[in-house]
Amino acid sequence: MRVWKFSDNIDTDAIIPGRFLTIYDPKELAKHAFEGTRDEYAKKVKPGDIIVGGKNFGCGSSREHAPLALLGGGVKVIVAQSFARIFFRNSINTGVLPVVCKEADRIADGQKITLNIKKGFLEADGRQFPIEPVPEFMQGIIDAGGLVEYAKNLPEVPVCTKSQR
Amino acid sequence: MGATIVEKIFSRKCGRDIRAGEVVMTPLDGAMIHDITGPLAIQKFYEMGGTKVFDPRRVIMLFDHQIPADSIAAAENHVYMRRFAVEQQIHNYDIREGVCHQVVVEKGRAAPGEIVVGADSHTCMYGAAGAFATGVGSTDMGFALKYGALYFKVPETIFAEVSGKFPKRVGAKDLILSIAADIGADGATYQAIQFAGKTISKLDMAGRMTCCNMAIEMGAKAGIVEPDKITWKYMKARRSLKPFALASDKDADFIDKRTYDVSAMEPQVAVPHNVDTGVPVSTVAGIPVDQVFIGSCTNGRFEDLEEAAAVVGKKKFSSNVRVIIIPASRDEYLKALRAGFIEKFVKAGALVEAPCCGPCMGGAFGLLAPGEVSLSTSNRNFKGRQGSTEGKVYLCSPSTAAASAITGVITDPREV
Secondary structure: OOEEEOOOOOEHHHHOOHHHOOOOOHHHHHOOOOOOOOHHHHHHOOOOOEEEOOOOEOEOOOOOHHHHHHHOOOOOEEEEOOEOHHHHHHHHHHOOEEEEOOOHHHOOOOOOEEEEOOOOEEEEOOEEEEOOOOOHHHHHHHHHOOHHHHHHOOOOOOOHHHHOO | OEOOHHHHHHHHHHOOOOOOOOEEEEEOOEEEEOOOOHHHHHHHHHHOOOOOOOOHHHEEEOOOOOOOOOOHHHHHHHHHHHHHHHHHOOOEOOOOOEOHHHHHHHOOOOOOOOEEEEOOHHHHHHHHHOOEEEEOOHHHHHHHHHHOEEEEEOOEEEEEEEEOOOOOOOOHHHHHHHHHHHHOOOOOOOEEEEEEOHHHHHOOHHHHHHHHHHHHHHOOOEEEOOOOHHHHHHHHOOOOOOOOOOOOOOOEOOOEEEEEEOOOOOOEEEOOOOHHHEEEHHHHOOOEOOEEEEOHHHHOOHHHHHHHHHHHOOOOOOOOOEEEEOOOEHHHHHHHHHOOHHHHHHHHOOEEOOOOOHHHHOOOOOOEOOOOEEEEOOOOOOOOOOEOOOOEEEEOOHHHHHHHHHHOEOOOHHHO
């Protein structure tokens, strides 16, 4: 359980390059995560490890292969100062928890992190940093374990037009 | 307080006054899937218990990233999607039509006031047609296919007002690269960008598509241009729709207002490895290039090829450069063919490929070796985007790309 620290603007091409997009199996994708930009990651990542990014983590393409490639390596939490919108949603949908921590830049590579989501902070190297709550409408999806589980037993959805009638 | 065009689109759709910040489950007018993100979306649709898509007529399917199939795995993905199309009675454009975003707009499958999602980040391009359109991942797309609706947090809007007349050989791509440099790679996250002002009112559909296409490069959820005479004329040839008024109110609550003047703008080049790094071409002029790519959903239209052809004239491309030119769609290809551009490019030494994503996809063909430099009219220059992570990608307009293909080094198109 360690922190893999990344810089600002980590894009989805870096997380999983375009030439691997015919693969959909998370474990296979994980073998190529950060290939060419941080080769040691795929070799050494262990279940429970946490990725910590800077600003705009996951920018670029809508490829869901990106959170899947991280999930396949056992990463279930990503902490960043901010996330790109599509990646944030894809993470929640696939069962990876994106955690916004404005002070994530103060967390160092290799450190150990413990999350206290209910109390709204994380602890890294004995220091506490506040984390932001997940948007309310997404909590249901997280609680279900992802959008597939959420939608499985959903016969219909509350479309805005119907609620007005 | 008035409403933004985005708030109005959601309000029309939901039949009540909706403002930025609200979360609404909104019905969809269209959902686009292609060969990279489609197979996973279909898989998720089934995993969610989906049996019938919400409306086959509203599902847009085509292949553009890996065509013709460049591997057995890609061929298998195509087969999987074809089977789904038959099973669900979805019209599949297959490999015939071109790059997804160009095809959606030119076939009239996104129209003013509509809400469309696509399993691709550059879906925001349909804002050029006055639609609210945004990219989603495959699981969201699976949900969209099943229910025909998706949760949206209605975004706030940045009002980007553009004035001035473009100088010679400066255009929409230079403008959007300079806007991206100003707003930054995450400056519009969770927001929409409305492109407005006199320059945009005069801009053709192709230029508006270039601008809206790259809204995502600032993190934006959508880019949009108010539908006007140019939009409705374009739509008229594609759909039987009655024009209606759809515009931001003067007193709308914009989160930010920015102004840009293009009258003294230089051609812009975004340097590796981020899109928000645009600099005047003079700053990087003289850098040798190994490959030039003119094409993609950003700049593969007839107008872009026309711009490149004007620069080429009777000149030849440098023998030190691999020049790859790919029209964005079959229609655009035919128009360029009839105008003589394709012959001109081939005679000058270019490789003209059939409509597809090409090198922008970074997996199919046209990849870079370590140390190589690509100059590209596409939308992303991330490390490894076009092959080796030790390669470099610069982004520019079709004019700058054509000029540089002639000289072999990054070149100001006004000097060729």
